[in-house]
Every structure is written in structure tokens, then in C-alpha cells.
Amino acid sequence: MDALVPRQDRAKDRGGPAQPLLLAEGLRKHFPVMGGLLGRTTKVVRAVDDLSLSVAKGETLGVVGESGCGKSTVARLLIRLLKPDKGTMVLDGDPVDEPHGITVAELRRQVQMVFQDSYASLNPRLTIAETLAFAPKAHGLPASEARERVRDLLAKVGLEPDTYMERYPHELSGGQRQRVNIARALALRPRLVILDEAVSALDKSVEAQVLNMLVDLKDELGLTYLFISHDLNVVQYLSDRVLVMYLGKIVELGSVEAIYGNPQHPYTRALLSARPSMDPRKRTKEAPIQGDPPNPIDPPSGCRFRTRCPFAEDVCARLEPQLADTRAQAVACHMRVAGSGHSKAAAP
């Protein structure tokens, strides 16, 4: 009986609701920078450094940070578009790319991704129907059923199937193309969808349409989202938990209420107060921090944020703060660890 069900639809809940859908331990990705006389590796960009995270079933985990903080590298590692230098991944109890676990192909059937550039992520020579049917057919769905699925997918993302099936990507607007990209991500009935700046290139009025649709699709299909964005307001709107990154490291992780209501890390606080005010009577008087984020090629020693942090002390340059649990959230800051040696830290 099982053999008659297309393989792609067999991904089902295994460990129950309490088991994380995706666990990543100690992920590391360094990119070599070639240079010098013989084209040898002279430096490395430390894009992601020993990062661990878990995504619970049915939640939306938001990832925020500025350019170069490694948030897109994390997304690419999780779907194995990049091979991590180090670290392990477990999808609902199955280790990924290990002898007794699941293959990368199996991972990608259950984890799909939507990118920022809606045009570059579609093949310009394929019609929308061909693009959407591509993966289901490759995974063994007969052509007639694949066509049915295409109609179903287009209807789900709010595009009239008869109008759009035979069109090419250049005949669609940015918002419509991003709907097609979301439909394509859903074509294999994944469990986790990674949205990497998926609404960032859209105009505000269209962004709102797509956000509403993402909320509906999540409820309807029981999806889990990893939502990556530089827009703090959109992340707050959509996420259950939020992860804040700075130069390849997690600096703070917690529920959306904790991160936005009671941020603990100085960087999270700066990021939140750098948002433009929407009230002309309460304009921002002073920039929360000065300078630009440093180059990830030579990140500062110890705490990577110390070069811009108003509270930096000696200990911050010497020791790298570990992500430590406080009551509501985990924070990587010496000020929050009792007895760390920072003058603002509590006594041990």
C-alpha cells in the first residue's frame, strides 16, 4: 500500500509534537579568501561560527541581524546548499547525511526555501506550470496529477490557475512572482519552509498581501517557518521566537515578547531603538550606536560586539561570552553572567 503513495508525501510526523522539527548543533562555515602570490588562502570569512539552534514543530522562528551577520549562510546551511565545515543536523529525530539518518535529498523534500529575488529564483524559460510541476514530477508524480497539483498550488497562493499557468516569469509582477516562488516551495508538501528575506523586495502594500497569505498557509498546511529578515517589524509580526545574530554568532534568543519587550543584549537594544519612529513628535534624538558592523574576516576578539558596545570592558576583549539562559531568553553577554568579571555583572 505504502508503495502507491508517492514518496514525497510520506514525510510524516515521527517524534510527536515535543520533538524539535530541526536541530542544528555547532554549525560552522568559514569561507576562504584567496590572495597573495600563489593564490593561497590568506584569510577566512567567519560567516557562521559554532551556531546551534532548534526549530519546534509549528512555530515561526525569526532570524534578525544586519548584512554580513551570517543569517543567509545559516539558511543555506540548513537546507544544505552549503556544506557545513563542522556541525550536525537532526530532522525530527533523523540525523542528516549520516549512515543511519536521512539523505540530503530527503532533507530537501521536507525543508524548502524561498529567496529574496523573485525573478532570479525562477527559470525564465519555463512557464509557471512547468516550474511548479518540475519537482513533483522529478519525485515520481505522474504528469496528470502534477498538473492537478499545480492548479491546487496556484489557487492556494491566490493566483487564478487558468490565467497564470501558461505565463512566463517576466509577465508577472514582483508580488505575483513571489507568490509563485512560495507555491513552488510548497509543491513537495514540505514541513519546514525557510523564508530568506522573502518579502523584503516587495512594496509595502504587496508585502502585506503576502504576509497575510503566509499566515493563512501556515495554519492551513500545518507548516513551520524559519523567517529571516532585516525588518524588525515584520519579524515581530510573524514570529513566535526570535534569534538575533551579530557577526556569525547568536547574541540573543527568546520569545518574541521577551526579545521585543525586554531585550537583554546591548546589540538587540541598539537594533530595536534604531528603528525609525512613526511619530513625528517622538523623533529619534541620538543614534543608539556609532559606526558600521566590522568586517567578518577579522572579527574582534572575545565578544564580537565589543568594538561598538557602550559597556565594553577588559573582560569583553579577553573572553568570548557564551549563550547563557536567563529567565526568559538566552543572552551572550558578560553583563548578564554572574561573576563574569564585568563590573555590571551580578556577584557570583
Add this chain to the structure above:
Amino acid sequence: MSALLEVRDLDVTFMTPDRTVHAVNGVSFDVKRGETLGILGESGSGKSVTLRSILRLHPEHRTRWSGSIKLEGVEILTMDRRTLNDLRGQKIAMIFQEPATAFDPVFTIGHQIAETVRRHTGKSESDALKRARELLEMVRIPSPAQRLKAYPHEMSGGMRQRAMIALALSCNPSLLLADEPTTALDATVQIQVLLLIRELQRELDLGVIFVTHDIGVAVEVSDRIGVMYAGKLVELASVEQMVDAPRHPYSRGLLASTVQGSMRGQRLEAIPGAPPDLGEVPTACSFAPRCKFAEPQCVSAPPTLGSVGDSHLVRCVRAEAPA
């Protein structure tokens, strides 16, 4: 006080062998000295085209202009090349979204600023470099003497944007045009650059036109905000009026559909549909197909820009109706 810049009934049409685009269709506004006008709109609304028309930066052979743009009473649209070249950079300066491409990569920052100073003031090389150094100090670039010798690629994005502001202000212009200058910057850097522009505008008593798609950014820097849609200003009001009581359905929709954290759990009020194609001159209200209040008279003729109170202008037949 008379206006620094007066734009009246500006139409801009781009013609190519394949198609014609009516990018701007009758835009009028004034900018005073010491005032920042924010122009808010989505992609394709004509906000950047309007801004670039003020310096006539569009390709001449493919662009048709009509209407009038006057700086201190002098018409720009019919000005001869030489006068226009003197005007650019000296009276009116512009900063762009992408400072990495606005600078020439093979010359140092100091060289490029000094070149502009010499072109417009005839100062000697060493005086021009001295001026360049003062300018870098003014935009608060740390260790300006060393930065003069830096090439654009040696600077971070925020630093480059500061250097571009220095270049723009090098000849004491009276009007600064800013085309999404902070869009490409990180959040913590964006706010620094916005505050810098706001401070310099006050210090130097500049008129500023600030084009952006981000309402938060517009509110942060503007005294007045104009909202553009399909090549027309649909609403023009003080920043307070615009935030508290927007009157045009598009302005209201834009504010309502901008995600704010407090909206968590609520459904966003999205504007359905997409902006129109500008292949034809609009013969009706361009927003009517997406407007939930559209009436028969909205599609019979294009609405005019009418006053609804203290220098608050709205282009909508329903503007008189209570909000």
C-alpha cells in the same frame, strides 16, 4: 517667504521605439529654504523620476518634459547646457542610494571632492583639499586626513554615504536632493545617516527633497510629506497631518499596510491589486481600480488636487467627505 524651488504641472514621458511610459503626470509642489519635503511612494510611482527631473538627469533624446521647474525663479527645463552644468553641484546637489557606484572607484575620496570644489570655485589644488578635509569633518568621518587618501572600496557603506554627503555639500548648495540614501544601509547605520542629514539641513539651512519608500524614514526626516501614486501627487500635507489623519485612500492604505510590531496577531490591511501600467495618460483616478470607496465619478475624469485644510492637499473626489 518665497519658495526656493517651484515645480508646476511637471509631466515626464519616456519614449522608446517599443513603448511610451508616462512616468510623471502633472506634479506641482514648492520647497522652501530650511525645509525637508519627503516624497513617499512605491516602486514605479514616479518619485525618483520627479527628483531626477530637477537636475535633468534623464537621457535627453528619449525624454519629453513639460511644465516648469524653477530654482529661485530661474527655469531649469529650458536652461542651456552650460548654465545647467554650473547649477548641478553648485546650487543643487544630489545623493544616491548606492554610494559604491556613485563614486569613481579609481580615484581617492579626497581627489573626487577636491575636483568638484575646483570645478565650481576655481580654488587651487591645496585649498580644495583643505576644503575636502573640512567637509569630511563636517559629516563626522573619524580621522578625516587619512580618509582623504582612501579609495571608495576601502570604506564601509555608512562611511561612503557620509563621504557622498560631503561631496554633495562641497559647494554650499541651497537644495539637496536625496534619492533613497539610506535604503541600502543597515538599520544601525541608517539611523546615523538620517540624523546627520537632519542636522546638516538645519545647520546649513538647506532645502531638502527626500525620496523614500519607507514611511518610518520619511516621518523621521520630513517637515512635509507628499505621497505619489502612478506619477501623481495624491496627497501633500505636514508630517503630523499625514501620520494622524491621512485623507487619500491610498495614503491611508499605505499607512495601514505598513507592518508595525503592535499589529501582531491582527490581519494586515493590504491594498488589493497592483499599481497600473503607465503606458497611457491616465483618464481617471489611477487608484480607483484598487480603491474600496470607488464611485462612478472616480472613473469619469481624473480628480484634481484640492485643499482640505491648512496646506493639506488631496487628490480624491471623496476628500470633502468626513474621514
